[in-house]
Amino acid sequence: MSLLPETLSLHKTTRKHYLSLTLGAESQVTYVWINEDKENLLSKTRTLQQEPAGIRDIPEWDTASNALNEQILVPVRMFRDPFTLDPNKLVLCEVLTDKYVPTGNSQRSPCVKVREEVKEFEPWFGMEQEYMLCGSDGKPYGQPAQGWKFRGVSCAVGSDNVYGRDISICHYRACLYAGVKIGGTNSETLGSQWEFQVGPCEGTELGDHLWMARYILHRVCEDFDAVASLDVKPADESSATSGCHINFSTKEMRSEGGLQYIEGAISRLSKHHSQHLSVYDPHGGADNKRRLTGQKTTSEFNKFSSAVGRRDVSVRIPGHVFRKGCGYFEDRRPAANCDPFSVIKALLETCLLGATEQDDEKERETMAS
Secondary structure (H helix, E strand, O other): OOOOHHHHHHHHHHHHHHHOOOOOOOEEEEEEEEOOOOOOEEEEEEEEOOOOOOHHHOOOEEEOOOOOOOEEEEEEEEEEOOOOOOOOEEEEEEEEEOOOOEOOOOOHHHHHHHHHHOHHHOOEEEEEEEEEEEEOOOOEOOOOOOOOOEOOOOOOOOOOOOOOHHHHHHHHHHHHHHOOOEEEEEEOOEOOEEEEEEEEEEOOHHHHHHHHHHHHHHHHHHHOOEEEEOOOOOOOOOOOOOEEEEEEEOHHHHOOOOHHHHHHHHHHHHOOHHHHHOOOOOOOOHHHHHHOEOOOOOOEOOOOOEEEOOOOOOEEEOHHHHHHOOOOEEEOOOEOOOOHHHHHHHHHHHHHHOOOHHHHHHHHHHHHO
């Protein structure tokens, strides 16, 4: 049941009193980790006797799982807590089994391993996270009763065009307070659809910051009785979709004459299209099959494409990059609910570690079928 606005307001006013209470030296640390479905997040909070100065000051913590055995939460990156404020912290955790083996919840450890193998290339990443705002009843947040309003253009303004701007603004500020490397935000093509950007970050750092930005978004939405959906199509099949485009570069790509390295990487990606789609959403490509229809600035699921400036392709070279002759490229295939670690790992492996002739032959067979 959805709470009435006046009830929400009363709850938040009452909450301010308790947050104003003076603490001792203690610090509340909220552990955040990726759920077993690889899409959603979980969290729980504990008290430390003093404010942690860094990630090494935060202990591991056992937690229950759907299996019989316990799992271990291992802190990997610390942020300030924008909800309960200093000296309290948010900490992103990797989930290990009781034998200290990474679980399938996240691809962070494999991603770190590949990142170490290619560190001399100095890979940078940025991701553009699209999401749609719904009410707790599942209907478009703040919009008229007739349903999702499709504008066809992003960055619109006006109460007749966009809904939920306060959520976007509050999320932006909360991320900045936390220390998340959020780069910007804008409205998208549906009335209740928004986007924020994270990066540039080096390697797996991007995955840490994007997952924490998602957690903060969900927490902010709790205060507005809203839901941030990362479903690629939470609305009807004719509506716009949500993706999580990733921008990628190496020091060679960013340097003078880097366009040749960008084009070389795109050529490698073209030979492994289906392999990337299998990890660009948490359901092995099923979500992207709904999303990548070749319509509304999406590419075709079964066909790799690239171009300068166009947005209906698999991989885009921005116009300013082409004119300058160096910079980065944008892979537009990752779904809104992707695991960033899986996306980063796939790009590093294909673009920098290369691929064997057997891989190329397997890709040709897959595309042919």
